[in-house]
Amino acid sequence: MKYLNLILGLLCCSLSLNAKTARDTPTVSCSPNPFVEDITVSFNSKTTQKASIQFMDLLGRSVLVDSIQLITGMNSRRYSLKGQSSGMYVLMVNGQNWSRTQKVVYSSKTPSPSDSFNVVHYDIALSIQNLASKTISGTTILTIDPTQTDSLSTIKIDLLKLAVTDVKVNNTVTTFSQNDSELYVVVNRKNSPTNDSLINVAITYNGQPETDPQWGGFYFSGNYAYNMGVAFKNVPHNFGRCWFPCIDNFTDRATYTFHITTDPTFKAVCNGLQLPETINGDGSTTWNWELKQPIPTYLASVAVGKYEFIKYEFQGMNRTYPVWLAVVAADTAKAKQSFAKLNNALLCFESKYGPYPFDRVGYVGVPFNAGAMEHATNIAYPNYAIDGGTNYETLFAHEISHMWWGDLATCRTAEDMWLNEGWASFNEALFLECVYGKEAYLSDIKDKSNEVLLRAPKNDGGWYPVSGIPQNITYGTHVYKKGALMVHTLRSLMGDSSFFAACKSYLNKYTFADVSSEDLKNEFQKCTSINLSNFFQKWIYSPGHSDVVVSKYTFSKVNSENHYRFEFSELQRKNTHVSESLPFTLTLYVLYSTPRIYFLQLVNGTSSWEGAFPQNESIVGWSVNHDNKIYLGNRTETLLISQTGNVAVPNVLFSLNVQSTGTGTGGNNLAVTHHWVGPLNEKLNEKGIRISAERYWTINSYVNEGFKTWGFFNYDGTPSTYLDSELINKTEDSLVLLYRAFPGEEWQIHTENTFQPGNSKTDKVGRFWVNDVKSGEYTFGMRDASVVSISEVLPADQKESFMLIPNPADDKLLVQFPGKVQVKNIYIYSQQGKLLKTLSINTVITSTPINIDFLEPNAYVIMVELRDTSLSQLFIKK
Known part of the structure; x- marks a missing residue:
């Protein structure tokens, strides 16, 4: 993922070369996106020019290369990524002095069974008896609507390790073959009255249904048998195939009838409404259910147990519908208490999203120990959550909301699972x-933000966008928790009126349909003037996060007033997209007064605020986004300290040991912010130190005279934590704590501390014990003799005056000057300022090739030393 960020960031920056370049740069669009077979790349060019086209995967590897001669006006070319894996790719279009990039999502797809036919109805008749045997047997009838009548002779059906004994097409026995995961059925079209008639395929089978090694499948446990409709490890994740033959994907929808035969005293609970049961001659009972709304296979369900029903009618927005809770007799009283606010959830979601879309609200208790499953109208709900209390209210709310977000409108691909689980x-x-x-609400959002910042990369093994997620982490922290934060941020940006109007419009348009992130973006765009393309590119299609930080602080006294000016910058972690417009909240902590809150706007990554206060009021601290209105890469905790002792503040990775509370009446107030981005590091009073690009702290305090506290700044460079692993790449002896009193000042080595490594100086774990914590900013640095300040290498105001061809590059890089230039030396630096290579030139040249095959794929700085100045640029090694 990191190479994708670097590629996008560099190429986006290259668009601002000069006015002529801006005029010559064509617009580039892709359709459809996401795409399955082919994608059309369209260009609107203002001049005749050549362009190179490249599709790259997330590791920066080229998978398709082309060139095109653009003519003035519209141009288009069609491409296929057949043979590549499903996922996100980067389209890079390079002209002579410009570059364009765009994220595209490709779904690798061999022809699906549902390309030539659709299953419109499943009739599932199963015997689930003698639960100790852990087997099922019966017949499922697929009613098929052929879409390609002339070519349909054999159909492929998904069925996982259940033995088929008989197949009939329109009541006539037919030939079939089977492997562990697929069933091939010969269709005899002569038995159809007409070629376009529906086809009934009856499949008789038996066996022990599979469970997924991680989560999902079919379970037998004591007096229970039940399914959980998705598999976390198996791909595809749809897991209807583990208990009935089906077309197992997110897009093929059908209605259902169920006929489940159980032993006496057992009941079977399925989707939809219950039909009259049948008492059989052997004493068994067949339970009949019907679901009239079309759903994908993973939402079909069955649960067998010794159930009792809690039933009541709920008055919804447009109609009354039944609510059924199926639990064992011993849990009925607890269920009534645990689901006490279920009606509140239904009222809430109907008011925000529209009428409940199914015929019944249903939950069925199962002995599952790892969550619930949103089967339509028949949510499989863990018995541990039916405890008579309210500890699991958000679990039943999460699941019932899926009836809109996931069951009504379903993600088209697993890579867009945030459309289900994030929402x-x-x-x-x-x-x-x-x-x-x-x-x-805000407290829950804060908890989710803490979880994402602290644990998402650790839990999922890296930094990922919420759309285009790899299949192995479809059900990870990025999808669930970060997905929720993306929705929260979108709500804050749009405002409630526009946001919830867009929700209703989207769900109305995609009723019982499959959807993509682009579908959601396009429908929401109709309800707002905000440019959602920028939002989706930065927040949905890109990994990492941004933070809004104070980059400069100034104070002055004017006419007996205290004047302040704050400048703000947007910093990124694993994300290179600058926000066109981003609202944020500034909280100022004022001496002897209440905090002042200001609502500001970031424009193209920067903002400022200035104001005056009476002489008796002064600003003693600040925080950004303390209200968590949007998802940013920081967390602020405010503390009021009145006694000595230990104070742990885990959400900001900091702890205190208060030695003295001092004397005074104002109390001891601290605001501690942990930033999950590297600090602005343009100023350092000592060379040879590599500053953390991963995180830093801001501490603001107003305390009594004599207040003293120790502070503990813990470091952890182990790769799995994603905290300091990029900084700490050797022994901890070289690690230092850096400090500055205000943003914009020089960083200095903090010396009033005790360095405490862990069990060894190579385990990359330990802490700095600061003897007396003061207001200011703190971060880690690593001594490295080869490091210079990056500001010396790449001045912010430098104009580009040479070209790097190509950029990104594989093994060779050409440095091209506009004319003859006296060059002394050429240097290559890492982004952290480490010198990697020196080339002595000492002659007049117009260009020179450089071998870069020794570099790892990443972004680097190349500096050209001339006779009286130096010039620098960024480049990408693929």
């Missing part, structure tokens, strides 16, 4: 807001 996780917070108020 349902957001709805946990929305439920809390509806029931308990806005503070409860």
